[in-house]
Amino acid sequence: MNAATEYLRVAGLHAYYGESHILHGIDFEVRRGELVSLLGRNGAGRTTTLKAIMGLTDRRTGSIMINGTEAIHLPAHRVARLRVGYCPEERGIFSSLSAEENLLLPPVVGSGGMSLDEIYEMFPNLATRRRSQGTRLSGGEQQMLALARVLRTGARLLLLDEITEGLAPVIVQTLGRAIAKLKSRDLTIVMVEQNFRFVESLADRHYVIEQGQVVETVAADELQAKAGLLERYLSV
Amino acid sequence: MFEWLGISQQALFGQLLVGLINGAFYATLSLGLAVIFGLLNIVNFAHGAQYMMGAFVAWMGLNYLGIDYWWSLILAPLAVGLVGILLELTLLRRLYKLDHLYGLLLTFGLALIIEGGFRQAYGISGERYDIPEALNGAFNLGFMFLPKYRGWVVAASLIVCLLTWLVIERTKLGAYLRAGTENPKLLQAFGVNVPVMVTLTYGLGAALAAFGGVLAAPIFQVNAVMGSNILIIVFAVVVIGGLGSIIGSIVTGIALGLIEGLTKVFYPEGSSVVIFVIMAIVLIVRPAGLFGKEK
Numbered sequence: 187m188n189a190a191t192e193y194l195r196v197a198g199l200h201a202y203y204g205e206s207h208i209l210h211g212i213d214f215e216v217r218r219g220e221l222v223s224l225l226g227r228n229g230a231g232r233t234t235t236l237k238a239i240m241g242l243t244d245r246r247t248g249s250i251m252i253n254g255t256e257a258i259h260l261p262a263h264r265v266a267r268l269r270v271g272y273c274p275e276e277r278g279i280f281s282s283l284s285a286e287e288n289l290l291l292p293p294v295v296g297s298g299g300m301s302l303d304e305i306y307e308m309f310p311n312l313a314t315r316r317r318s319q320g321t322r323l324s325g326g327e328q329q330m331l332a333l334a335r336v337l338r339t340g341a342r343l344l345l346l347d348e349i350t351e352g353l354a355p356v357i358v359q360t361l362g363r364a365i366a367k368l369k370s371r372d373l374t375i376v377m378v379e380q381n382f383r384f385v386e387s388l389a390d391r392h393y394v395i396e397q398g399q400v401v402e403t404v405a406a407d408e409l410q411a412k413a414g415l416l417e418r419y420l421s422v
Numbered sequence: 423m424f425e426w427l428g429i430s431q432q433a434l435f436g437q438l439l440v441g442l443i444n445g446a447f448y449a450t451l452s453l454g455l456a457v458i459f460g461l462l463n464i465v466n467f468a469h470g471a472q473y474m475m476g477a478f479v480a481w482m483g484l485n486y487l488g489i490d491y492w493w494s495l496i497l498a499p500l501a502v503g504l505v506g507i508l509l510e511l512t513l514l515r516r517l518y519k520l521d522h523l524y525g526l527l528l529t530f531g532l533a534l535i536i537e538g539g540f541r542q543a544y545g546i547s548g549e550r551y552d553i554p555e556a557l558n559g560a561f562n563l564g565f566m567f568l569p570k571y572r573g574w575v576v577a578a579s580l581i582v583c584l585l586t587w588l589v590i591e592r593t594k595l596g597a598y599l600r601a602g603t604e605n606p607k608l609l610q611a612f613g614v615n616v617p618v619m620v621t622l623t624y625g626l627g628a629a630l631a632a633f634g635g636v637l638a639a640p641i642f643q644v645n646a647v648m649g650s651n652i653l654i655i656v657f658a659v660v661v662i663g664g665l666g667s668i669i670g671s672i673v674t675g676i677a678l679g680l681i682e683g684l685t686k687v688f689y690p691e692g693s694s695v696v697i698f699v700i701m702a703i704v705l706i707v708r709p710a711g712l713f714g715k716e717k
Contacts, residue, residue: 240611266613278608282600290594291601292612339613 192251193218193374194239194343199248199258200398201238208234210398211248216343221365221375223385225420226395232378233275235395236345239376240272241265252343268343269296271336275347275378279320279328286316289335296340305334308364326357333364344368346377350384358384382420394419429687435566437683443572443641445679446579447634451656452663452671453583454630457590459665460603461623464514464525469656470649471533472628475502476635477644478540481551491554491640498636499629506628510621533650540646548643575637582633583672590668599623658701664714674712 194216201209209231216222224232237243239250241262250257252268266272271292280288289305289312306313309330315323323331329349336344346365350358358381365388368375379385385392386409394402394416402419404412451469458466479498483489489497509532517524557571590596601609602616610616635649642648656675663674678697686693704712 242607242611261617262607262610263613263615266611272608272611274608274611278605280601280604282604283597287597291597291609293614295613336612 191217193220193253194376195249195251196235196239197249197251199235199238199250200246201234201243202245203234204244208243208398209238212238212395212398212400214393214400214403216374216376218374219369219372220390221369221377221385221388222391222393223389224376224378224393224395225382225385225416227420228380230395231398232395233347234398236272236347236376236378239265239345240270266292266341267295269341271295271339271341271344273332273336273344273346273349275351277328277332279323279331281319281321283320284316285312285318285320285323285327285331288320288331289316289338292335292339294339296342298342299340300337302338305337308337308367309334309360326353326360329353329357329361330364333361337368342373344373344375346375348378348380350379350381362388382416392416432566434687437687438680439566439568439572439683440686441680441683442576442676443679444682445676446576447638447652447675448656448659448679449583449672449675450579450634450637451631451652452660452675453586453668454627455656455660456663456665456668456671457586457599457630458624458627459660460668461599461606461620462510462514462525463518463522464529465522465665466624466627467526467530467653468509468533468536469529469627469631470651470653471536472502472506472631472649473635473638473652474537474540474646474649475505476632477551477639477642477648478544478635479632480636480639481549481644484551491636495633495636499632502632502635503625503629507621507625509628510624514624515617515621537646537650544646546645546647548645548648551639551644553640571640575641578637579634580676582630586630587668587672655697658697660711662697662701662704662711664711667711667713667715670711670713 192215197213199209199212200207212231212235214222224235226232234243238246239257241257241260246258248258252265252270255268257265257268280291283291289302311327312330312334315327320331321328333346333349349361353361362384365375369388377385377389390406392404393400394404396419402415404416451473455466455469458464476498479501480491480494483494483497484491513528514525517528553571557574560567560569561573590599598609598614598619602614602619606616638648659675659678660671662678663670678700681700682693682696685696
C-alpha cells in the first residue's frame with residue numbers, strides 16, 4: 187500500500203477489558219477517502235476494535251497509525267484531536283442536553299467541518315427538533331444526530347458503529363445518502379455493520395473479524411466470487 | 423398580628439431570617455456536593471472541612487496578613503480550591519473506578535485529619551471574626567430590623583448559586599459538565615480533556631464551600647468543627663433534594679432552612695430533628711429524592 191495515501195493502519199492490535207483479552211492482533215489499513223466495513227458476528231470484536239482505536243478500552247498493545255501519528259498510547263481526547271470522529275453503537279445522545287446542544291457539543295478538531303446550515307439541510311428533522319431534549323428524539327433522529335455531531339467538527343476519519351441498527355428502511359436510505367455524500371467529500375470511514383446490504387454498495391473493502399482477529403479481506407470487486415465464503419462467516 | 427397563635431411577629435420574622443440564612447448556607451454547600459458527585463462520583467465528606475478552611479483562611483488572612491473581608495471572599499475560595507485540586511490530583515484520582523464507598527471513606531478521613539490539625543493549632547473555643555465595617559448596622563423594614571450583614575449573606579449566596587446554575591444550564595462549559603456527568607468516556611472521545619475538567623470541578627466545589635465559609639465567619643464562630651456540624655444537615659438536604667441535581671440542591675437547601683426556622687417558632691423542641699424527619703419521609707416516598715431521577 188502506498189504510504190502517502192494511507193490514512194489509518196492498525197497492526198497487531200490487542201485490547202483488554204480488565205482481565206478479558208478481547209482483540210488478538212487486529213490488522214487492517216484504510217487509505218484516504220476509502221470506506222471499509224468491519225463484518226462479523228456479535229461478540230467478534232468489531233465494536234471493541236473501534237473503541238480500541240479511540241482509546242476507550244482498558245489496555246491496548248500494537249500499533250494504530252492515524253495519518254502518520256502513532257495513537258496507541260494516546261488518551262481518547264488526544265485521539266479525537268487527530269481529527270477522528272466517533273459514533274458509538276448506543277448512539278450516546280446526552281439526555282441532559284437539547285438536540286442542538288448535543289450537536290454543538292464536540293469541540294472542533296480541524297477546519298473543513300460542515301456548518302450547522304449544511305447539517306440541517308442534510309437532516310431537516312434535526313432542525314425542527316433542535317430544542318427538544320436529546321433523548322426525546324426518535325431512534326432514527328437520534329442516529330442522525332449522533333452522525334451529524336461528528337460532521338461539524340472537521341473530523342477526517344469517521345468510526346461509525348452500527349448506525350443502521352433498529353432503524354426503519356426509509357431512515358436507513360437517508361443515512362446511506364449521507365454516507366455516500368461524506369465519501370465524496372474525501373472523508374475516510376470505518377463502519378461496523380450488521381446490515382451487509384447497507385455497506386455492500388458503499389464499501390471499498392470488507393474485513394471479516396472473528397475472535398478478535400481479521401480472518402478475511404474482501405475487496406468490493408471480489409464480492410461475487412467470495413459471496414459463499416462471506417455467507418459462511420456471517421451466518422449465525 | 424400573630425399574637426393569637428401565641429407568638430410575636432418579631433419572633434416569627436426573626437426565625438424566618440435565621441432560616442433563610444441557614445438555607446442559603448445549605449444551598450451553597452449542597453450545590454458544591456451535587457456538582458462534585460455528578461462528575462466525580464464521589465460523596466465529598468471533606469466538604470465541611472473545606473467550608474471550615476474557607477472561614478479559617480479568612481481569619482488568618484485578617485489576623486496575620488491584614489487581608490480584609492472583601493479580599494478574603496475571593497482569595498480564600500481560591501486557596502481552598504487549589505488545595506482541592508491537589509487532593510484530586512494526588513488522591514481522589516485513584517478511586518474513580520472503585521465503589522462510591524472508597525471516595526466517601528477517603529474524604530471522611532481527610533476531613534478528620536484537616537479538622538484535627540486545626541483543632542490542634544487553634545483549639546475548639548472559636549475565633550471571632552468581625553463584620554466588615556460597611557455592613558455594620560441594620561435596615562428597618564417596618565415589620566422588623568434586618569441586620570445588613572445577614573441580608574448580604576443571603577443575597578451573596580443566592581447570587582453565587584444562581585450564577586453556578588446558569589453556567590451549568592446555559593453555557594458551553596456547562597454542557598460539557600452535564601455531558602461529562604452522563605457519559606465521561608464519550609465526552610472524552612469527542613476531544614474534551616475530561617481528566618482536567620474533573621480536577622477543576624473538584625477545585626470549584628471546594629471553592630464554593632470555602633466561599634460559604636467566609637460568609638459564615640462573621641455570623642458563627644470560626645472553629646475547627648464548624649464544618650462537621652453543618653455537613654450532617656447538608657447531607658440530609660442533598661438526600662432530600664436528590665443527589666446530583668443542581669437546581670434541586672438550591673431549592674431544597676433554602677426550603678429546608680425556612681422549614682427549620684418555622685419549626686423553631688412553632689415547635690422549638692422539634693427544630694433540631696425536623697430536617698431528618700423530612701429526610702426519612704422523602705426516602706420512603708421518593709428514594710431518589712425530590713428532584714432526583716430514579717435509576
